[in-house]
């Protein structure tokens with residue numbers, strides 16, 4: 053499989069490692085980093101990217117940010133920026149890649165535990181994660197040519213110590229497990245699935 057992995061942070065690095073270990077070809081993408089450059093917040097840069105890559109079988113996204121802020125204090129700019137980046141950015145990855153991805157290809161997007169468990173200031177993250185997950189659930193039934201789409205929803209990664217203060221009492225998940233979840237989404241017939249990598253349930 054030839055896979056495009058967008059983002060080389062803790063998740064993107066883990067995804068690339070697992071894919072390479074399983075014999076897949078990986079093209080990495082970032083705004084400054086990666087083999088090729090594009091900004092998921094700029095749909096025209098995505099259209100240029102996927103036209104340039106040519107043939108590929110899968111897109112795994114591990115990029116896009118959200119801002120933290122309690123409802124009473126979060127600004128218009130924090131809301132708009134978060135929706136444009138992690139929300140619409142991931143949707144635009146799919147829209148821009150769709151004309152180019154191979155038959156029976158796959159998209160794997162990312163949400164996060166803050167779709168299901170809430171912390172102080174997590175309302176923007178919760179909203180954007182549900183935006184992504186809602187898109188995945190609905191788009192799975194609409195994509196042509198046997199193309200699949202799934203979403204990985206991890207809790208905080210063991211490697212992402214800088215996020216620990218925002219996740220008090222959350223049990224971290226190793227990046228390798230997140231990478232394996234992407235591999236499963238990309239390599240099996242599943243579609244329209246939200247793969248949750250967190251242990252907290254009500």
Ligand SMILES: NC(=O)c1ccc[n+]([C@@H]2O[C@H](COP(=O)([O-])OP(=O)(O)OC[C@H]3O[C@@H](n4cnc5c(N)ncnc54)[C@H](OP(=O)(O)O)[C@@H]3O)[C@@H](O)[C@H]2O)c1
Pocket residue numbers: 058059060061062063064081082083084085086090091092093114115116117118137138141162163164165205206207208209212215
């Ligand atoms: N880390 C965690 O514990 C965790 C847990 C759950 C969910 N998530 C979610 O997973 C995603 C990735 O998080 P992460 O911690 O692995 O990554 P990260 O540290 O935020 O790194 C992001 C990576 O993506 C690239 N990137 C950022 N914005 C981009 C854009 N607009 N267009 C293209 N590339 C972009 C960056 O490279 P350039 O600077 O070169 O663009 C960088 O390689 C985020 O949406 C995050 O909310 C993370």
